[in-house]
Amino acid sequence: xxxxxxxxxxxxxxxxxxxxxxxxxxxxxxxxxxxxxxxxxxxxxxxxxxxxxxxxxxxxxxxxxxxxxxxxxxxxxxxxxxxxxxxxxxxxxxxxxxxxxxxxxxxxxxxxxxxxxxxxxxxxxxxxxxxxxxxxxxxxxxxxxxxxxxxxxxxxxxxxxxxxxxxxxxxxxxxxxxxxxxxxxxxxxxxxxxxxxxxxxxxxxxxxxxxxxxxxxxxxxxxxxxxxxxxxxxxxxxxxx
Numbered sequence: 238x239x240x241x242x243x244x245x246x247x248x249x250x251x252x253x254x255x256x257x258x259x260x261x262x263x264x265x266x267x268x269x270x271x272x273x274x275x276x277x278x279x280x281x282x283x284x285x286x287x288x289x290x291x292x293x294x295x296x297x298x299x300x301x302x303x304x305x306x307x308x309x310x311x312x313x314x315x316x317x318x319x320x321x322x323x324x325x326x327x328x329x330x331x332x333x334x335x336x337x338x339x340x341x342x343x344x345x346x347x348x349x350x351x352x353x354x355x356x357x358x359x360x361x362x363x364x365x366x367x368x369x370x371x372x373x374x375x376x377x378x379x380x381x382x383x384x385x386x387x388x389x390x391x392x393x394x395x396x397x398x399x400x401x402x403x404x405x406x407x408x409x410x411x412x413x414x415x416x417x418x419x420x421x422x423x424x425x426x427x428x429x430x431x432x433x434x435x436x437x438x439x440x441x442x443x444x445x446x447x448x449x450x451x452x453x454x455x456x457x458x459x460x461x462x463x464x465x466x467x468x469x470x471x472x473x474x475x476x477x478x
Contacts, residue, residue, distance in 0.1 A: 283336040287325045288355035288428070295393045295426070298323070298339060302359040303422045305341040312343050318364040318470070320344040323357035323426075349477045350429045357426040358437075360470060362415065365423065369441065369469040374417060380447050382412040382463055383423070383439045391427040405456035412447040423470065432476055438463075439470040 282301050289295035302323035306313070313319045322344045325337040344358060366373050373379060388409030395402050403410040415421050423439060440463045442450075453459050 283338055284325060285336060287327075287337045289391070289393060289426075292393055292397060295391060295397070298325070298357060299359075299394075299424050299426060301339045302341060302357040302426070303424060306359040306361050306422050307420060316343075316364075317368055318361065320358070320360040322347050323359065325355055344472070347474060349475045350435055352429050352431045352476055352478070354429050355427070356429055358424070358472070360423040362421040362423055363417070365439070365470045366417070366441075369467065373441075376417055378414050378416050380412070380414045380442050380444050381423075381439060381469075382410065382442050382447065382450055382466075383437060384460065384463065385409045385425070386436045387430045387432050389427040389430045389435060390425070394426060400451075403451065403453075403459070407456040410450060410456075410459055412442070412450050414444060414447065429476060434473055434475045436473045437471060438468050440466045441469045442466045 282297050284290070284294050284298070289298050302321065305323065306319050306321045313321070320343070321341040323339055323341045325339055327337060339357075344360075350356065363374060366379065386408035388404050388407075390402065390404075390409050390411070395404075398413075401411050401413050425437065429435065442463070446462065446466065450459050450462055453462070
């Protein structure tokens with residue numbers, strides 16, 4: 238009888254020890270997982286003004302916009318072409334922090350633009366090409382030109398890639414060749430101009446046309462050249478006060 242009691246006590250002790258060990262393992266595992274979650278407050282992009290003031294801030298803003306279009310957010314799921322508009326805003330209107338923080342929304346959610354506001358746009362290039370002709374994604378490199386009427390590119394961006402941009406009173410031109418093996422986005426940023434609307438057209442061209450366009454001195458000549466090529470993405474938004 239005493240022997241049975243002894244074994245019962247030992248067995249019960251082992252059960253309690255097993256429960257304790259299992260609980261401890263679960264606790265520390267959960268704590269470890271929590272420790273791996275980054276503090277997003279430490280990684281939030283902030284700018285000193287409501288627009289980029291130097292090349293680094295511009296690249297950070299473009300990077301934020303580009304990463305947003307490739308993010309797996311509900312608003313962009315099941316879209317044939319993923320495209321976002323990025324804006325800068327104070328953290329709180331009641332308690333301004335002195336810094337501006339970027340936000341993004343689906344581009345189609347914007348019905349009109351406000352002059353002088355700073356805006357970024359990113360569009361998934363592969364989505365655009367796939368929608369036009371999916372077989373083109375097998376190409377090693379494709380060539381594109383875009384026209385914005387009127388011109389609205391950020392001068393900081395122009396300083397970064399001056400060889401790809403032309404500016405005229407009527408509008409701006411940008412041409413480039415893109416390696417298609419990587420994820421790329423069509424990116425725009427700048428102050429919304431004082432105009433009735435902003436119109437952007439993205440053309441699929443060839444390498445020779447890129448060279449021809451960038452050597453022209455007339456906006457009308459460039460438009461004539463590009464009129465012979467397909468528009469694979471375009472946007473037009475009214476500008477209102």
